[in-house]
Amino acid sequence: MKKQPMLAPSYLSQFSCIGSACEDTCCAGWNVAIDKNTYKKYNKVHSDLKPSLDKHVKRNRQSNGADDYARIAMKSDGFCPLLNEQQLCSVQLKLGEEYLSNVCSTYPKVSNIVNGVLEKSATLSCPEAARLALLNPDGIEFDETEELLNVRNAIKNRLDTTVVNQDQLVNYFWEMRIFTIQTIQNRKYSLVERLIFLGMFFQKVQQYIQTNDISQIPQLIANYTVLLEEKGLSETLEKIPSLTLIQMELLKSLIDTRVSRGIRNQKYFDCYGEFLTGIQYTKDATLEEISLRYQAVHDNYYLPFMKDHEYLLENYLVNYVFIHLFPLNFNNEIFEEYIMMIIHYALIKMHLIGMAGYHKENFGIEQIINLIYSFARTVEHSSSFLREVREILRKNEINSMAYMAILIKNN
Numbered sequence: 001m002k003k004q005p006m007l008a009p010s011y012l013s014q015f016s017c018i019g020s021a022c023e024d025t026c027c028a029g030w031n032v033a034i035d036k037n038t039y040k041k042y043n044k045v046h047s048d049l050k051p052s053l054d055k056h057v058k059r060n061r062q063s064n065g066a067d068d069y070a071r072i073a074m075k076s077d078g079f080c081p082l083l084n085e086q087q088l089c090s091v092q093l094k095l096g097e098e099y100l101s102n103v104c105s106t107y108p109k110v111s112n113i114v115n116g117v118l119e120k121s122a123t124l125s126c127p128e129a130a131r132l133a134l135l136n137p138d139g140i141e142f143d144e145t146e147e148l149l150n151v152r153n154a155i156k157n158r159l160d161t162t163v164v165n166q167d168q169l170v171n172y173f174w175e176m177r178i179f180t181i182q183t184i185q186n187r188k189y190s191l192v193e194r195l196i197f198l199g200m201f202f203q204k205v206q207q208y209i210q211t212n213d214i215s216q217i218p219q220l221i222a223n224y225t226v227l228l229e230e231k232g233l234s235e236t237l238e239k240i241p242s243l244t245l246i247q248m249e250l251l252k253s254l255i256d257t258r259v260s261r262g263i264r265n266q267k268y269f270d271c272y273g274e275f276l277t278g279i280q281y282t283k284d285a286t287l288e289e290i291s292l293r294y295q296a297v298h299d300n301y302y303l304p305f306m307k308d309h310e311y312l313l314e315n316y317l318v319n320y321v322f323i324h325l326f327p328l329n330f331n332n333e334i335f336e337e338y339i340m341m342i343i344h345y346a347l348i349k350m351h352l353i354g355m356a357g358y359h360k361e362n363f364g365i366e367q368i369i370n371l372i373y374s375f376a377r378t379v380e381h382s383s384s385f386l387r388e389v390r391e392i393l394r395k396n397e398i399n400s401m402a403y404m405a406i407l408i409k410n411n
Contacts, residue, residue, distance in 0.1 A: 003146040006118040009322065010141045011132040012109070018128050024373070025087065026107055026126065027080040029264040030381055033060075035154075036069035038101040049094050056081045067102065067154070078264045102154035110323050111153040114173075115161055118147060121323045124316065125376035130369050133319050137311050139185050140318045157325055169209065169332050172217045176205070176327055176334075179221050184317050186228060191310050193237045195317075195345065195408050197228070199338055202327060203401050206335035242409040244298075245291040250398065251350045251407065254343070257392070258378065258385050268374035271351060271367075278357030297357030298410050305356065305363055312368055317345060336390065339399055343389060346407040348375055353410075 034042075034057055042053045059070050075081050084090045091099050108126035112119045122129035133140065161173045183198050184191075201224050208214050227233060255272070263269045275281075279294045306313075320326065320341060327337045351371050356363040379385065393399045 002149045004118055004149050005116075006120060006145050006147045007114075008120045008143055008145065009133065009319065010143050011129075011136065012120060012122060013143070013145075014132050015109075015122060015129055020087075023127055024265075024267060025079075027083055027087070027089065028074070028078045029377060032072040032074070032080065032101070033068040033103050034070040034072065034101045035103075036066040038099070039070045041099055045095065045099075047094060049090060052082060052090070102152070105152050106154045109153075111155050112323075112325060113155055113158045114325070115159070118153065119322070120147075120153070121319060123323065123376060123380070124319060124372055125381060127369060127373045130373040130376075134312045134315045134369065134372065135365065136315065139311060140315050140322075142322075159325055159328070169214055169334070170328060172214065173325075173328055175218060175221055177321065177325075179225070180321050180326060181318055183228065184314055184321070187314075188228075189234060189237075191314055191317075192408050192410075193234060195342065196237050196240065196405055197224075197233065199342070199401050199404050199408075200224075202335050202338040205327075206333075209332050209334060240405045240409060242411055243406045244295045244410060245287060247346070247406050247410070248291055248294050248350065249287055250403075251347055254389060254392065255347060255350075255379075257388065258382065261382075261385070263378060265374050265377045267370055268378040271355060271371045271374055274358040274367075275351045275354030278354035278359075280357075281354075293357070294353060295410070298353045301356035301360055301363055302353045303411070306352075309365070309368075312365070313345065313348070316348070316372060317341065320344065336399065339393065339404060340386070340390070342404050342407055343393075344380070347379065348372060349410075351375065 039057065039059070042057055045053060056073050057070055058073050060068055063069060072080055072082065079087075080089075082090050084093065089100070089104070091104075097105065108122045108124075108129045110121055110123055122133065124130040124133055159170070159173065161170050163170055179201075180198060183194055183201075186194055189197070201220070204220055205214075205217060208216050208220070259272065263272070279290055279297055281290055324337075324341075326341060327334050329337050348371065352368060355367050355371060359367055
């Protein structure tokens with residue numbers, strides 16, 4: 001059998017669905033797209049499952065593409081109507097795995113094609129994938145390997161960095177990607193320092209884009225690599241103030257926007273409740289009072305645990321960078337992509353601080369896994385909410401490095 005080259009984080013080779021042992025289900029809580037080929041297969045099915053397929057698989061008239069050609073109409077409780085009484089997939093049981101849609105067949109794996117090479121990783125909305133990706137204290141590593149050509153993949157993005165027209169931003173994708181991951185994994189500095197440093201870098205990259213000087217990016221990377229080796233960097237970053245009140249007010253308002261739309265995932269709803277209880281958030285308390293409690297919880301419960309477990313959030317960020325082809329986007333708004341990464345990080349950290357206040361000395365890895373996988377389901381998989389976040393940040397002019405530093409720092 002023919003094979004194709006593949007680049008993947010090493011944790012992916014260890015992944016396999018744990019089925020009924022999983023604390024959650026991937027068959028509830030979101031919209032499930034049915035690709036065109038699978039939809040056509042369903043139309044030709046001759047079995048007792050045919051009436052259910054006709055009833056619950058609906059053509060998506062708003063879609064012009066083959067990937068989202070139809071959708072499964074989920075039940076009122078959010079669960080897939082094609083599950084049997086044992087909560088197992090009746091399509092797979094009665095028709096076989098080849099009748100699963102691309103989404104159902106490949107989840108939680110995410111595939112991109114970069115320069116003709118398959119890149120495969122996993123979304124951390126799957127609890128088992130989250131454990132494998134996050135719990136390695138040595139950090140995420142990547143393997144160059146091969147995969148059989150007949151393996152089914154749902155390609156999310158395609159990128160060619162070898163375009164003929166030179167001095168396009170895409171030409172520097174690999175340099176910026178490698179620099180980003182190396183910086184995030186540079187444990188000579190705290191994660192806070194690494195993220196602020198990256199912000200300074202991407203702010204400068206954005207300036208080069210605006211002045212048509214992107215050919216300077218390789219030299220900029222070289223200069224910032226030298227800066228990382230200089231001892232004075234930590235002293236410079238320490239001078240940046242931490243403004244807990246502004247941080248919590250902004251992040252809480254963003255997540256309130258998401259919560260107001262309704263939460264389907266019970267685990268996230270539980271985590272959000274623990275966050276509010278942990279900082280004693282009440283309608284009667286002033287923001288100043290809540291902010292003081294938020295900071296106290298950070299200092300007394302969150303920080304003592306995270307000092308030795310910062311690799312958990314480091315691994316989250318490295319996986320984020322790889323899976324999203326960071327830092328590129330279609331509008332060359334490089335700094336905006338950095339902002340969105342920081343928003344994800346800061347929202348996760350905000351929740352965890354409150355949850356640490358709720359669990360106190362019992363706060364640990366279990367709570368972090370629960371939050372990150374359910375946060376991914378609720379926030380990362382909500383493209384409409386993420387678009388709204390971008391608009392809120394632009395409208396309120398919060399899309400600056402000064403604000404990002406506020407969101408990153410807590411002490």
